[in-house]
Amino acid sequence: MENDQAxxxxxxxxxxxxxxxxxxxxxxxxxxxxxxxxxxVLDAVTSVGYESPSAIQEATIxxxxxxxxxxxxxxxxxxxxxxxxxxxxxxxxxxxxxxxALVLAPTRExxxxxxxxxxxxxxxxxxxxxxxxxxxxxxxxxxxxxxxxAQIIVGTPGRxxxxxxxxxxxxxxxxxxxxxxADEMLTMGFQEDxxxxxxxxxxxxxxxxxSATMPxxxxxxxxxxxxxxxxxxxxxxxxxxxxxxxxxxIVQHRDKLDALTRVLEVEDxxxxxxxxxxxxxxxxxxxxxxxxxxxxxxxNGDIPQNLRERTIDQLKDGRIDILVATDVAARGLDVxxxxxxxxxxxPHDVESYVHRIGRTGRAGRSGHALLFVTPRERRLLSQxxxxxxxxxxxxxxxxxxDVNEMRMTKFAESITESLQDSNLALFRRLVExxxxxxxxxxxxxxxxxxxxxxxxxxxxMKEQPKQRRNDRGDRGDRGPRRDFxDRGDRGPRRDNRRDSGGNFSMYRIAVGKRSGVKPGSIMGALANEAxxxxxxxxxxxxxxxxxxxxLPSHLTSGDIDQMKDIVVSGQAIDIRPxxxxxxxxxxxxxxxGDRGDRGDRGDRGKGGFRGNNNRRGDRRNFR
Numbered sequence: 310m311e312n313d314q315a316x317x318x319x320x321x322x323x324x325x326x327x328x329x330x331x332x333x334x335x336x337x338x339x340x341x342x343x344x345x346x347x348x349x350v351l352d353a354v355t356s357v358g359y360e361s362p363s364a365i366q367e368a369t370i371x372x373x374x375x376x377x378x379x380x381x382x383x384x385x386x387x388x389x390x391x392x393x394x395x396x397x398x399x400x401x402x403x404x405x406x407x408x409x410a411l412v413l414a415p416t417r418e419x420x421x422x423x424x425x426x427x428x429x430x431x432x433x434x435x436x437x438x439x440x441x442x443x444x445x446x447x448x449x450x451x452x453x454x455x456x457x458x459a460q461i462i463v464g465t466p467g468r469x470x471x472x473x474x475x476x477x478x479x480x481x482x483x484x485x486x487x488x489x490x491a492d493e494m495l496t497m498g499f500q501e502d503x504x505x506x507x508x509x510x511x512x513x514x515x516x517x518x519x520s521a522t523m524p525x526x527x528x529x530x531x532x533x534x535x536x537x538x539x540x541x542x543x544x545x546x547x548x549x550x551x552x553x554x555x556x557x558x559i560v561q562h563r564d565k566l567d568a569l570t571r572v573l574e575v576e577d578x579x580x581x582x583x584x585x586x587x588x589x590x591x592x593x594x595x596x597x598x599x600x601x602x603x604x605x606x607x608x609n610g611d612i613p614q615n616l617r618e619r620t621i622d623q624l625k626d627g628r629i630d631i632l633v634a635t636d637v638a639a640r641g642l643d644v645x646x647x648x649x650x651x652x653x654x655x656p657h658d659v660e661s662y663v664h665r666i667g668r669t670g671r672a673g674r675s676g677h678a679l680l681f682v683t684p685r686e687r688r689l690l691s692q693x694x695x696x697x698x699x700x701x702x703x704x705x706x707x708x709x710x711d712v713n714e715m716r717m718t719k720f721a722e723s724i725t726e727s728l729q730d731s732n733l734a735l736f737r738r739l740v741e742x743x744x745x746x747x748x749x750x751x752x753x754x755x756x757x758x759x760x761x762x763x764x765x766x767x768x769x770m771k772e773q774p775k776q777r778r779n780d781r782g783d784r785g786d787r788g789p790r791r792d793f794x795d796r797g798d799r800g801p802r803r804d805n806r807r808d809s810g811g812n813f814s815m816y817r818i819a820v821g822k823r824s825g826v827k828p829g830s831i832m833g834a835l836a837n838e839a840x841x842x843x844x845x846x847x848x849x850x851x852x853x854x855x856x857x858x859x860l861p862s863h864l865t866s867g868d869i870d871q872m873k874d875i876v877v878s879g880q881a882i883d884i885r886p887x888x889x890x891x892x893x894x895x896x897x898x899x900x901x902g903d904r905g906d907r908g909d910r911g912d913r914g915k916g917g918f919r920g921n922n923n924r925r926g927d928r929r930n931f932r
Contacts, residue, residue: 338367345374347399349433354395357429363388368541370396373485373517378538380531381519389519390426393487397461398427401484403436406458408478410485413466413506415493416637417443417614423489424463437461442478444468444838445614452477466494466502467834471876473509480506483514491520491527497637497843498832500526507534553670555701557680557690565653565681566594568706570601572651572679573631575707580624580646582632582639584665586654586844589863594653595633605631608638610841611868636661637842642668652680655689659696679704720759813847813859815889816869818882821854826878831858834882838875839868857887 847859
């Protein structure tokens, strides 16, 4: 955990109860039956087979039941969803048809996962409605659920803010607010949205904040908006599950696809999720894998929700075997078939690595994780090993002979399988007739039939000639030069990024200083509604009546049209490519300019909800 010296608990006994590793069973601790949960909630917990609470659950459930504000520091996989869901379901008024609990989550996948957990734990209760609200889903579905009087709302910050501004979500009766994976929300640029929700909740609302780390932004929120919070820490012995075999291979960037093909042909896997850095890369890699005969599909923030759900269903039932995904698109994904995780692109922070490989090896099952590392990324590999306190095993790529041996083995297996076909007798007569009429040996006929289903020129892999390194070779794969502990939510420095290969183009949006817009609001809106990652968003220059923002150059006109109706500070952004100022005008962004407009973040406390209205900061005076 970060800032260990600052992480002293406000409640020593609470911390002592939570120090055990999450996988440890509590031999002398309380059972769920002894924790004053609602009888029907306890019944639901028992029906899914839970008996003893995890460390985070044992420490947190009594605090929430008693009405305390809570800061929970715990990694993914420690059982924190039940830690807040069970007491909230026990406390809400099941007969009151109005929002009583709101859970904010950074991504739609996590929001859906949390909502599903609430549904499971409330299965024995009558009249409890749980409603997920997130970007990408039609407003009509969400409005119907709100009109029906959902008591528990699980949503992403951007869509929750939209409903608040439209007046369709009323928080005046809110009793419980949960910030789940709060550090991730800040990293994704949702800080202004989170604080806006905190400001809009009643003074008496109980707040529970859960985070894997305690960066300064999280500490400031807990100090300003929570009242005398109890701080609960759960320290895991290792950041990654012991059931996951972790390996890596050193490979040049230009050789990655060939290396991946070799691995897929030789490795025995059930289903696989493959991580890349960009949405465009998910589409390209999935297409290349399909061209090589693998059943693969992409998943990213641009894919409509109904198609995303259909793709995941296909992965679950075996219609596809490989999912190519970005970090954000795969958050909250839990498919038991996933036996392997491949980091095709190495992540740029340890937390992402842990989240990625956590898609396999779940619930005690064994899993396998493979990391592709280019020679210049060895530093990042070392940081992963230090942070997870585990050494990854280096492997050598399968050789051409290994691949060809596997292809011949599979060919023989396919013949064995075809010999069981009920139509074999018909084709045997046809083949015998052909052999008799043309005096052709049966072996030649069999070989000729095999070529109809397989291209003999491509059946056996050939060793590729060594590529000469020219024009600075692999420098394109270096990625941003930063360490894992560089946790700024603005991503790597981008002073020269527009000039280093044309990766970004400038766009103009129709909100600026006059609208009170902040950089984090723009990042949050684009990340949540357009599915962009923080690394997809470059410099943000806020002007009086508009804002200039750098976005990936590969965005299509259709992509931009879909973003035009995104709302920031109550106004549609009406995004369009920026034509730039007249040539020679001082301060033109085309000439590099300066980064002064980004300095707007310096006056963050002077407007909006963040400085003038600190009523929640003084809530202790009203309790």
